[in-house]
Amino acid sequence: MFRPEEMVKLEVITLNRYKDELLTYLHEAGAVEIRETEVRIAQRDAPNEYYRKAASYSITISRLTEFLKAYKRTSGGGIKEFFFPRERPKRTYRYEGIEKLIKDVETFLSKAEPEIKAVESRISSIQTEIERIREAIATLEMLSSLDIEVSYLRHSGLVEVTVGSVERPRLKGLLEELKKATEGRVAVVTRDFKDRVLMVIATLRRDHDRVNSILAKHSFERIEVPEGKGKPSELLREYERKLDGKFKELEDAKRDAEGLAEKYYEEVRFYQELMENERDKASVLPMLARTNMTFALTGWLPRPEVPRVLEGIKRITGGKAYINVREPTREEIEDIPIKLKNPKWARPFEMLTEMYGVPRYDEVDPTPIIAFTYSFFFGFMLTDFMYGLIVGIVAALLVKGHRKFNDGTYKFAYTLLWSSVFTILMGILFGSYFGNAGDIVLQYITGNPNAHFWRIADSLRDPMFVLTLALAIGLAHLFTGYTIGFVVKWKNGDKKGALFDQLSWMLIIIAIVLFATKTSTLLAEAIFGVGIILFAIGEVVNNGGLAALLIISDFFGFIGTWLSYARLMALALATSGIAMVINVLTGMVWSIKFLYIGPLVGIIIFIGGQLFSTAINALGAFVHSLRLQYVEFFGTFYSGDGKPFTPFRAKREVSKLELKADGGV
Structure with missing residues (x-):
């Protein structure tokens, strides 16, 4: 937990006759990411x-x-x-x-x-x-206004018959030019057809070229007359x-x-x-190196998979293989593929980490932390017992149905299930049950107009308490990120970065907390001063002459990042506000007693409105909770520049191979 899976480098050289069976075994095992083998005296496969x-x-x-x-x-x-x-x-x-x-x-x-x-x-x-028949029918429908034998429309002997259409404004000019070019040796039948004019033109064959050029000039569209005998309608x-x-x-x-x-x-x-x-x-064959008798492959392998993979290789090759498993070198850190390693309860949340980017091999895996903070922030923003219950029921059904597939739907539903638990808890703390609908029902049952569910605060009536709580949570979140960054940089030998980039902000945050709680003003001032000095030194070291400008910019950037956590309050208020508006509309309609229309419409408005509110506010909570992880939290310590582990793995949905290496006969 908190660290990616340990990886080792695998190098194998064996005889060519084992290549197909060995690759098949590795493909089915899905445990090795094959990399390009360095070729010096051999050649590519x-x-x-x-x-x-x-x-x-x-x-x-x-x-x-x-x-x-x-x-x-x-x-x-x-x-x-x-x-x-x-x-x-x-x-x-x-x-x-x-x-x-x-x-x-x-x-x-x-x-x-x-x-x-x-x-x-x-x-x-x-x-x-x-x-083809449909096109012919469309043509015949166009020609049906002509009471002419169809075979005449295809005549091409001494007299040539042309059928087509032209835009209405062009008709007059076209007729005039045809008569002039043919010296009156032309017969024309016209019929209106929608916004065009249907034309049947009979001319002498010797006038063919002159007639065609005039027709093209006026954008005359020819019609191919279908085969057959009789009039178009027949x-x-x-x-x-x-x-x-x-x-x-x-x-x-x-x-x-x-x-x-x-x-x-x-x-x-x-x-x-x-x-x-x-x-x-x-x-993967071009990644291998080969000679006339042998081939070599290299790749990365998670340490827990080493015994199984080595046993399979030895079984397939009968022990006729050179196998080397070695630890990665410092120079290979950036090249090591990352496979996340987390306890079962946190594994589905790896999806959220991977959406941003996996850690480098020498970084911390933040998945266990965001498993809690993402779910908590989601619950804080949605903040309604009944909304959490609805989301939880849907998520629980999806988790149960998709568990055996371990697919994206299962992982997403699992994160929603935990988020719904926090939503229910926050709903209890803020006394929100479909907004103030719970209080309205309680007042109706007890007859006490002031009755309400227990709560630590009413988010709509005491927004400053909610804002203060949100900003306090934000400071704790940022402090956690800077602390992790300090530990990682110090451990990786970047002591300067640990002191100036991480410790400075840790001290500033501690000072802010001391100022806010009025614990010790003198101590707070001292810690704040040390933090500012470290921050300023770091700006000078990192940015040289630009430090004077960047000190102000970066400090207020931190303030802006901290204030971003006010969205926790904003979305909590939005959820309560929308729910209350739906309840007010329901109450207004409910008072209409004619033929029970009011209660019936009121129920529709209440159920439809609250379901819509659940969906739209859950979407907002999902997006903004992710933003607080990706932008504010990850910005304090996390790069996400690692390369995901992509093993050489078969995709099996409807097939399964029986291999000798797995005990096949």
Whole structure:
């Protein structure tokens, strides 16, 4: 706790014939972050033909998966599925090498791909035909105002017929130019169509070029006349019958696709995951070094995983491997990947730390601290027993339903669950139950207009008490951060930074507390003076000639940071204020007694308003509590410049490998 997981450097050299099995074992173990091996006399490794095939088949199967997924019948869903998602069963594959896996995939594709592609092609062809018929219908609807045989509109012998439309203002100029260019050898039929004019133009074939240039000049849009015989209105009915027939064909094809999805989807998804993991394995090959007989890999490994990983390597290679596990050097500190290590109760809060950035290897992991401070600040800002109860019930259901997945939803719900506990406690301390609704109910039951729940203070009537409390909490939070920073810098050998950048502010904060409590003015002045002197010296040492300006700027920057904690009070007041407004509106409507409309509408306003208030104020508490951690608290000691530990790990949702290293036969 408070420190990242201890990491060691792993170096392995072994024979090439163990490469595939060893990489597969490490991929499934998910414990080593493989790094690029320094190459001097050896050469870089590269994917062989089987890994290249895996990448190609991954793309092919992904396309099949997307097609089948669109036609897969789904079940479940809804609120219950959201809170309690079902765990997908995993199918086991006995891994005997990538060559065998590729052969199995090829066997499967030879059976499934032709069937799937045939139905896919059939659906695509029908959909294309439907679009063509629809376009033809749209054209015939446009031409239906013409009582002309359709075959005449496609005439292109001695006389050439052109059908199209033109913008209404261009019509007059177009007709004049056509008559002039053809010396009157033109026949035109026009019909109004929306904001354009439908035109049928008959000209001699020899005037083709001149007519085309004039039509282009006036932005004439040609219309392709559909195939068929009869007048447009007659042909329209024929095309509508064709469209109905194609829709029936499409439904039949979709039913076939649904049958294939039922038959093949899970299997296709299974092989897709296998291929994607092989492609992922291939991505680390260029990081390895190899000779004709051997290969070498290096990486970072958490110390607790060392025995398990070494045992697996020795089992796979039969002991024919050089293995070196060493401690990181001082020069490698910035390069060491960071895996957070916290007790079980604080582990979900690592998500909040990782959102900002993981610590360096020589820094403190703030997760256990923000597990408390984030939850407490959230509760202080929301400050309502009933709001906390609502958030807690929702969070508890999500935690229970998603615990087995340990996913982002579980971690977020877990943080909300603890935050709801603090919200309930703060609601009790400030006597807030849907704002002042609890007091209103209590007064109604007891008949005492002054009755109210116990509280240490009313946030709306005594805002200065809440503000003072918020600023005191802010000082404690900042002091904790500067103290951690002092310890870390001193331990890492940066004694100058510890004294000038951290201790100076620690002394100033202590002095502020002594001034505020009036404990000892003389002692407070002495401590404040020492703190200011250390601060000023630090500014001169760090900034040289700019120190005169930065002393004032940085000091008032600290004051601004401290005053940021006033948002604790502001959001607490906002929560109480919004809840009170909802209660007032409910009371106003409740007094309407006609046909019980008042009470019914009042209940709707109260429930809807309080749920909305819970959601909007919980969102505000979430955001501002994070801000107090990331900006104010982390600004005192934390960089977050570490590199997250990204192990070489398989992604398994529907598949599971059986390996010899795990006891497979």
